[in-house]
Amino acid sequence: MNNSRYSEQVVLVTGGAQGLGRAMVERFSAEGATVYFADLNDAAAQDVVAASPDGSTTYSRVDITDAAAAKAWIDQIADERGRVDVLVNNAGIIRDNRIENISPEDWNAVIAVNLTGAFNCTQAAFGHMKNRGYGRVLSFSSMSWRGNFGQVNYVAAKAGVVGFTRGFALEGARHGVTANAIAPGLIETPMLASMNGPAREKLVAKVPMRSTGKPEDIAAAAAFLCSHEAGYITGVVLDVDGGIGIGSSIR
Numbered sequence: 001m002n003n004s005r006y007s008e009q010v011v012l013v014t015g016g017a018q019g020l021g022r023a024m025v026e027r028f029s030a031e032g033a034t035v036y037f038a039d040l041n042d043a044a045a046q047d048v049v050a051a052s053p054d055g056s057t058t059y060s061r062v063d064i065t066d067a068a069a070a071k072a073w074i075d076q077i078a079d080e081r082g083r084v085d086v087l088v089n090n091a092g093i094i095r096d097n098r099i100e101n102i103s104p105e106d107w108n109a110v111i112a113v114n115l116t117g118a119f120n121c122t123q124a125a126f127g128h129m130k131n132r133g134y135g136r137v138l139s140f141s142s143m144s145w146r147g148n149f150g151q152v153n154y155v156a157a158k159a160g161v162v163g164f165t166r167g168f169a170l171e172g173a174r175h176g177v178t179a180n181a182i183a184p185g186l187i188e189t190p191m192l193a194s195m196n197g198p199a200r201e202k203l204v205a206k207v208p209m210r211s212t213g214k215p216e217d218i219a220a221a222a223a224f225l226c227s228h229e230a231g232y233i234t235g236v237v238l239d240v241d242g243g244i245g246i247g248s249s250i251r
């Protein structure tokens, strides 16, 4: 880890109170960034702030599905700091069910947080990035974007993130703004940790590396993709998944 790679930089992370978002908040902060994160879980967010070096990390309660709230959050940071270097669109939710049981609310909520939330924040950040001719936007897809049983809402949203990233990459490129996505595989977050026994073993057996990933694996990839040195990489979807996204493994 390079503890000054992000010094002077302002990094925004959505959904930073727990899981992958928290790991990224900690990683960017450890590499010298001033980090701002948005979430809705106040208690978990306060923990993250308390565990961070003084003044390095600021939490705001922002619902990213609310375009005006997302814009107000980002504009205020840009006003105060004069720059927005990195935006990480990480916040996401699942509402899994077979298609016949997905309510309109569960369809709309999953699209709203995973896809529209990324659009809202990116639209708000892009003007500030364009003004300085520099920016990094990283959005969270999932290995599910290629298709997964019982998740049509999430699959559609995460495939949407891929399309959004590729389209936006073309618009950002001439302004020094890159747009990339990470598609995590099975990562040890509280949700996965709660799954034990045969179901978990079956799932892990499908991973060519035969193990789950850690939030730190995602944070390391994010810290690279959002760095200066990744400036010639745009429009890519990086699988961080122990090989599960390669395709079927029959042995």
Ligand SMILES: NC(=O)c1ccc[n+]([C@@H]2O[C@H](COP(=O)([O-])OP(=O)(O)OC[C@H]3O[C@@H](n4cnc5c(N)ncnc54)[C@H](O)[C@@H]3O)[C@@H](O)[C@H]2O)c1
Pocket: 014, 015, 016, 017, 018, 019, 020, 021, 038, 039, 040, 041, 062, 063, 064, 065, 090, 091, 092, 093, 113, 114, 117, 140, 141, 142, 143, 183, 184, 185, 186, 187, 188, 189, 192
């Ligand atoms: N954990 C995995 O194995 C995995 C695998 C593939 C993709 N992903 C994706 O990675 C991202 C992070 O996953 P995670 O497991 O850390 O999730 P998580 O549920 O642990 O954390 C998500 C955070 O987003 C916040 N959030 C939810 N809705 C919000 C809203 N409207 N506005 C602001 N904040 C909101 C939540 O409060 C929470 O703190 C998600 O986009 C997820 O879809 C995760």
